[in-house]
Amino acid sequence: MLGSPLRSFVVAGLLLLGTPPALAADANDPWPGLVQDIFNNRPMNDGSDVIAIEMPGRAEDAAIVPVTLRTKLSPADSRQVRNITLVIDQNPAPMAAKFQLGPDARVSEISTRVRVNNYGDVHAVAELSDGQLYMVKTYVKASGGCSAPAAKVADESKNRLGQMRYRQFEKAGEGPASGTREAQIMIGHPNNSGLQMDQVTQLYTPAFFVNELRLWQDDSPVLSMEGGISISEDPNIRFTYVSNGAKRFRAEAKDTEGHVFEREWKTDNSGT
Amino acid sequence: MARVAWIAAALMMSVTATARAQQRELPVTSIADGIFVHTGVTAQMTRENDGAIANVGFIEGDDAIAVIDTGGSVREGRQLLAAIRARTNKPIRYVINTHGHPDHVFGNGAFVQDGTIFVGHTNLPRTLAARGKFYLDAFRRTMGDELIDEVRIVPPTLLVSGTLKLDLGRRPLVLRAWSAAHSDSDLTVFDEKTKTLFAGDLVFLAHTPVLDGSIRGWLGTLDELAALPAQRVVPGHGPVSEWPAALADERRYLQTLASDVRGLVKSGKPIATAGTAAGSERSRWELFDDFNTRNATAAFSEIEWE
Numbered sequence: 206m207l208g209s210p211l212r213s214f215v216v217a218g219l220l221l222l223g224t225p226p227a228l229a230a231d232a233n234d235p236w237p238g239l240v241q242d243i244f245n246n247r248p249m250n251d252g253s254d255v256i257a258i259e260m261p262g263r264a265e266d267a268a269i270v271p272v273t274l275r276t277k278l279s280p281a282d283s284r285q286v287r288n289i290t291l292v293i294d295q296n297p298a299p300m301a302a303k304f305q306l307g308p309d310a311r312v313s314e315i316s317t318r319v320r321v322n323n324y325g326d327v328h329a330v331a332e333l334s335d336g337q338l339y340m341v342k343t344y345v346k347a348s349g350g351c352s353a354p355a356a357k358v359a360d361e362s363k364n365r366l367g368q369m370r371y372r373q374f375e376k377a378g379e380g381p382a383s384g385t386r387e388a389q390i391m392i393g394h395p396n397n398s399g400l401q402m403d404q405v406t407q408l409y410t411p412a413f414f415v416n417e418l419r420l421w422q423d424d425s426p427v428l429s430m431e432g433g434i435s436i437s438e439d440p441n442i443r444f445t446y447v448s449n450g451a452k453r454f455r456a457e458a459k460d461t462e463g464h465v466f467e468r469e470w471k472t473d474n475s476g477t
Numbered sequence: 478m479a480r481v482a483w484i485a486a487a488l489m490m491s492v493t494a495t496a497r498a499q500q501r502e503l504p505v506t507s508i509a510d511g512i513f514v515h516t517g518v519t520a521q522m523t524r525e526n527d528g529a530i531a532n533v534g535f536i537e538g539d540d541a542i543a544v545i546d547t548g549g550s551v552r553e554g555r556q557l558l559a560a561i562r563a564r565t566n567k568p569i570r571y572v573i574n575t576h577g578h579p580d581h582v583f584g585n586g587a588f589v590q591d592g593t594i595f596v597g598h599t600n601l602p603r604t605l606a607a608r609g610k611f612y613l614d615a616f617r618r619t620m621g622d623e624l625i626d627e628v629r630i631v632p633p634t635l636l637v638s639g640t641l642k643l644d645l646g647r648r649p650l651v652l653r654a655w656s657a658a659h660s661d662s663d664l665t666v667f668d669e670k671t672k673t674l675f676a677g678d679l680v681f682l683a684h685t686p687v688l689d690g691s692i693r694g695w696l697g698t699l700d701e702l703a704a705l706p707a708q709r710v711v712p713g714h715g716p717v718s719e720w721p722a723a724l725a726d727e728r729r730y731l732q733t734l735a736s737d738v739r740g741l742v743k744s745g746k747p748i749a750t751a752g753t754a755a756g757s758e759r760s761r762w763e764l765f766d767d768f769n770t771r772n773a774t775a776a777f778s779e780i781e782w783e
Contacts, residue, residue: 265774273749322611349619349767351612352689354611361657441748
């Protein structure tokens with residue numbers, strides 16, 4: 206008799222608190238809450254046939270942990286990867302980046318570097334042209350020793366603020382005719398987390414990071430990234446795509462203080 | 478049988494740990510007139526070793542004492558304090574931190590009292606502000622609540638840029654702040670009387686050097702370091718050694734690392750392959766697999782901007 210109203214009360218309480226702990230596999234697992242906050246609780250499909258995530262099992266340098274996302278759809282598959290969201294569950298700002306893949310660029314691989322603060326899962330969630338979400342994950346141990354996710358030399362990346370570099374790599378086993386290209390964009394930026402407190406003023410330094418990066422071949426979008434403070438300082442994106450024969454490669458980055466950094470390079474159409 | 482042996486070993490380890498916890502004085506050796514050093518174990522900081530992995534020491538002048546680094550826990554700091562008090566009642570005027578890493582500063586809390594001045598590189602307060610909380614959280618995992626609960630981050634109030642001379646009473650010490658090398662808050666202490674150099678982690682022996690600053694900066698400081706008129710060095714890790722011969726291993730490691738990483742960058746290899754650099758050094762160092770990939774990753778992210 207008492208059961209029913211009491212139960213409703215408890216359920217209402219749980220709803221107010223967010224994720225019902227009793228329903229989560231592990232009450233300390235932040236993932237269900239992140240699915241709600243970042244993906245609006247949309248259903249997550251198994252993504253192991255769709256994308257792969259590669260990270261070292263241990264974050265050797267907490268400030269610079271390499272991560273590679275790779276699409277696995279077969280050429281026969283009519284679906285396309287529209288975007289990939291990278292989530293580092295235990296970081297202060299878990300949503301590390303959201304990559305939009307250019308509709309005609311056939312991006313097949315994206316590598317970047319992230320900060321890893323703690324032991325935990327790193328999730329990659331791909332949204333396909335079928336409108337569904339596909340998730341894969343990997344577990345990364347935090348670094349040992351005195352490695353920290355903060356800048357090593359606090360002034361260094363300020364000195365190269367806004368410098369941009371483009372590099373094209375030789376793609377092993379691919380002749381120039383294939384059109385497949387591998388390239389890298391580097392941006393000098395502290396990508397400061399803002400989580401450090403000034404001992405004298407007891408105030409936190411404001412966060413200062415690249416929040417948007419867009420890349421084009423001529424006027425066709427290749428890749429864009431919406432980024433956060435979990436991206437390492439001097440953001441670095443290395444990616445594989447298919448050239449449309451463009452003569453120019455263009456990058457535009459914006460940061461949280463409203464700086465806009467733009468550059469353009471001639472592409473090397475020999476494929477190397 | 479194997480199980481019995483394992484239990485016996487575990488019991489012995491716990492007995493050793495308990496004995497260490499109860500030991501009141503940190504073992505120190507007199508390495509020169511008025512200079513005492515505790516040589517840390519070459520290991521990661523753990524619950525079992527009290528975080529006592531770095532070399533710490535003190536210098537006695539006619540009037541006062543200077544402590545150089547305080548160790549990896551307040552417990553170690555207290556034991557260092559007990560070792561000092563077993564030898565002298567002179568006031569501890571200075572606590573000098575050679576940089577901001579936990580194995581060198583977590584013992585600071587044991588020395589906080591009126592009349593004691595904490596001294597460090599001008600960048601050290603910023604480093605501790607950026608990393609202090611992270612370090613406490615990270616080392617709680619490996620050292621446990623009991624050791625970490627009492628650790629306080631104590632930033633320096635006497636800051637050094639360039640050089641600074643301190644006097645302990647007919648005992649001048651020359652402190653020098655370096656540009657980013659092992660870290661971005663490296664400070665050395667030179668005792669003019671005995672020509673002893675406390676190099677902090679600018680010098681490693683036996684323990685794989687750890688890069689948390691700038692590889693190019695570190696390589697750039699080596700000649701200037703080597704030119705200091707010291708007879709012996711107290712490195713941050715490893716045995717007290719003759720100067721400047723003590724620099725040779727570290728110089729070779731850092732040069733090999735930089736050169737191998739340059740090769741990887743030049744040939745277009747991704748940063749995930751950085752750990753292959755300096756493989757030829759593996760047999761020459763302890764804790765190589767704990768630190769080399771990390772060093773190489775950091776070096777890669779710096780050298781790719783050349």
